[in-house]
Amino acid sequence: MTMPELTYLEAIRAAMHDEMEIDERVFVMGEDVGRQGGAFGATKELQQRFGELRSIDTPVAESGIVGVAVGAAMAGQRPIAEMQFADFVSCAFDQLITCAAKMHYRIGWAVPMVVRCPNGGGVGGGPYHSENVEAWFHHHAGLKIVCPATATDAYGLLRSAIRDPNPVVFCEHKFLYRRVKEEVTTGAHDGVLVPLGKAAVLREGADLSIITYASTVQLSLAVADTLAAEGVAVEVIDLRCLVPFDRDAVLSSVRKTGKALIVHEDNLTGGFGGEVAAVIAQDAFEHLDAPVRRVAALDTPIPFAPPLEREYLPLEEDILAAARDLAAY
């Protein structure tokens, strides 16, 4: 066991490294993941350590990559397929929902694999290098979806995802890659594991629940700080996983506070927030003291120019304004 200070990105690399150390079935594959260690360096030196058969450079073929991962998983391996950017998982959509998601339901043969998706905006990537892809998949039963917000969660959730016998879409937010950092308990045998499907209550508060995940977690905590100074106690819930969805954590928080603000960087319509709002409106209705609010990105593609991208993204000030409104309701 060691507790180095790791960035979110380093934590992801460490998680793969540590699982590969203890489980020979685990391997990584994708474009440029081998010698180069991937576009972001997430698989750096894994090929040098574990060899060419466990860190595989592939042709540019996302559908093929994911399909190969499904087959390898069924044949007893534990593949981790890297998308160079999350956006390109659009090309693998069919393999994920058609083959990966529905195999176990049909014949009880599990598909233990992870598709790593460098997710999200705020990095000037424009419409095709900034997508949040987590809400492309929650409609499709059979896929787990993980969205870590901290380095520890990135590490611990990725290890759990690799061990999980189901296909997992692992959405790692690339804005957080180098901006988030903390001491993380790593180590092949005693590194920290974070279970899939358990939300984290990052801040307790009685007045208002903010339900969020990934890049907007830090923003929400900042808003909670600001409002604390104004005498409003905000509870901040980091979902960590969209599937499994920690329904109980959300409902018990909202039943306590009576007010729900759902926040994500992904665009509003069809984002996961709609699902959360619907669950609250059905199952915590009697406890609600205010409308269920959502703060999210615009329902547009993600524009490139810095001032336009800023307009597109939900900012701390947007969350703060909505939270204040709600608190005052």
Added chain:
Amino acid sequence: MTMPELTYLEAIRAAMHDEMEIDERVFVMGEDVGRQGGAFGATKELQQRFGELRSIDTPVAESGIVGVAVGAAMAGQRPIAEMQFADFVSCAFDQLITCAAKMHYRIGWAVPMVVRCPNGGGVGGGPYHSENVEAWFHHHAGLKIVCPATATDAYGLLRSAIRDPNPVVFCEHKFLYRRVKEEVTTGAHDGVLVPLGKAAVLREGADLSIITYASTVQLSLAVADTLAAEGVAVEVIDLRCLVPFDRDAVLSSVRKTGKALIVHEDNLTGGFGGEVAAVIAQDAFEHLDAPVRRVAALDTPIPFAPPLEREYLPLEEDILAAARDLAAY
């Protein structure tokens, strides 16, 4: 102008026929659509009438088909691409969200095309011939989504979709193909047009709003009949389009009744109902007298065996039970 009695499927064929009569740019393409007229006969005799260049048999390549349609649309045509079953649009997902949806936003060059998707279950099709695909797309800004429930709407909405300068995912429910029938005003020049984005209030009522679309519209009307006999006045709203979404129609109904039941055949989680519920919970909150309820299919793949598929689907009795509960709340 004629008013023949048409099935939903015949209405779809008539809409394509009539648009092709008056607009040379309109053409159909897809697997087996030409000489054969498609797996369901929706394009029957269009090749004989309009020639091989306007009714094109393609190789089995959904991504290619949709991509070709995008290019043809940009080059001034009005393609209608048929998916043999809606399920296979998974293979064209990337082309739809990456190319079709985002072209106009980026350079103001429109992509007027329709992708016809024979949608839905209840026909013993199993997991890969029964999907409801409408909720795969509403997250992706730039695509319109149409889901007709009646023969007239199938005709009038398809004509509007073909004329629309944007890419439209046209979800035609194949359970309704031959089961729904009515007199439809057809005719190249004076056939009925139904505008995109306007919901239909099919039944007025003050006690409870059922918001639905496609195959569950008839079931909801039956439920409204049953409850009318019990003294409960149910309002039934057929959304007709998911994008554009007729927010005002939904909100004004719920503001009147105070109770909302959202019903769709698609599975619950990530279905369009979540979005509707979220809008209601935010913008009609003050008028709500009861939890916002959803009735939908199971969050599983769609099973094949008749008793399992029955278990999977939302049935009239499920809608009735939920509506009764809500009325009594």
Added chain:
Amino acid sequence: MSTPARKISAVPTPTPAPAVSDETALDLFYWMVLTRATEERALNLYRQGKLPGSYYTGRGQEAISIGMAVPLRSGPGGDWLSPWIRDLGSYLVHGVPVWRMFAQFMGKAGSTTRGKDGNLHIGGREWNIPCQVSHMADMIPLTVGAALAYKQRGEDRVAVTSFGDGATSRGDFHEGLNIAAVLEVPAVFVAENNRWAYTTPISKQTKVTDLYKKALGYGIPAVEVDGNDVLAVYSAMVEAVDHARAGRGPRFIECKTYRMAGHAAHDKFESYMPMELLAEWSDKDPLKRLEQTLRDDRSVDEARLEGIRTRVKDEVHEAVERAAADGYADPAEAHLDVFAPEGWGDDDA
């Protein structure tokens, strides 16, 4: 007689087509008769309204489904086989009991999917048969992945999949074959060129109607064989599998054949398939041809063949009875097994 496979691109060590023993030929005969009988019976059941959904037959393509499956190792630790919907026989050879095929068509609990999926969407880990999806060509990358797993673990197993001419138009065919070639995995691809994809003739599917030529664009050695000659298919398969198993990379076999009926039982193929061609290909029926070879070239006793036919009749009868007597899975099962439980597969680690 068996026509030798035409070699298109050099196979590393050209081995002579292995001689097929009489015993093997009889084995092939048994499986072909069983396949034909099973399909005929299923089609009858469909026509009687006893099977939900539609029904797809591979009649006339049994030489492929049997010839490609018999050379494989079946059972735990055996070879991966992902057959196309025309290849009912492959499932039987690779281990799926006949009655479960009928249960599958009927959607019964005894189906390999417990009724959750239909027709030839059949599979099970015990047989190393993944459960096919409808989406054509999707199983190709999966098969490459299984082959990769075997290579990674140094096992001498191969992964095999078959598909139709229509499937070669899809992106997953391309991506899968290219990755297989680059990663040099032990996979064998069997293309069944029956010249139709639903109502679309091969001339509208591709300009390169010799499908083996497509494999050359990936650097995968490819042969074409007479797909109505089970001995030819079998021999080509033995060779391809041997090479893949020896670690020399993927192989591709194109089986030239003809679709002898509509796409599915509900398809009115008379409206678009030329009847002369059907008649012509009817003369090339693979079962007739094998029978003839067995009798004329191998002097097998007619009684021996009749014995096999009788045995098959009994087996099919019994299978239908058993499937008919089986119940549907409890509707509550519709809710179950979306996810594999924690710890799944840990025993094999």
Added chain:
Amino acid sequence: MSTPARKISAVPTPTPAPAVSDETALDLFYWMVLTRATEERALNLYRQGKLPGSYYTGRGQEAISIGMAVPLRSGPGGDWLSPWIRDLGSYLVHGVPVWRMFAQFMGKAGSTTRGKDGNLHIGGREWNIPCQVSHMADMIPLTVGAALAYKQRGEDRVAVTSFGDGATSRGDFHEGLNIAAVLEVPAVFVAENNRWAYTTPISKQTKVTDLYKKALGYGIPAVEVDGNDVLAVYSAMVEAVDHARAGRGPRFIECKTYRMAGHAAHDKFESYMPMELLAEWSDKDPLKRLEQTLRDDRSVDEARLEGIRTRVKDEVHEAVERAAADGYADPAEAHLDVFAPEGWGDDDA
């Protein structure tokens, strides 16, 4: 001198490579110099932190971007051109003003996307240039679709797209080429084989490193040309375009070249690209070669070349000034234009 294109598969009426006039050669020179200067300037701006995102250069591949664009008809009613990110020159030739390229890199309102998209995601209906997406090979089916539209309307326009070696691994390459062949549309595909896809060498991309051979798997006549010889590329393109325009179906041109730097400006390519090869290819620089041909084989005056260089310098300077002076689009524009308004395009009906 120009190396003649090696013909791989018969082109219907073999025409002799058209002679390239001095005027055309000078025209090619102008565009290549402009392309090189624009890219050099942009790279400097990137290094000065004045361009958001990253920066991709096509240095050393200008013979392709220019040679393929010059033979096309530009402007309204002209040919469709969808160039790959290495092909900045193609945009210029086909009509995009230089300053708008800089505005594009800067994300300014004057960019062809009003800042909504970046780098070479450039387009506009007035130029028949669709706006490229990042997803490699996606533009191939679109190009086939444009070609189909021209064919349907009986217009003698062609649709052209270029892409890298990496893109050939994607399903959309396969589906697009196959459909183009079957539908016999007037499309020309230009593959730029620079032997790298990001850090992946072509040997890990495909076993068939001669990309023109892939086209043969679709029945599309294909040639390979020296991609560092602009006269060769130009001539091959003239021939391919003529044939496509004459309604004889699609054509494929592989341009063999080498990527002269990293994938993008942020890429530390020294860690994986062999320096010897870079030096070797540096000697084959297409601009140097054209200069040499102009001077040595065509006796063009050095002053004439210098005049072009000066003109280009001015143009680039002016373009940068104009782009720098341009503002960002109003943030409110981020909300606009998701959908085209009703009636869009009705004027052209």
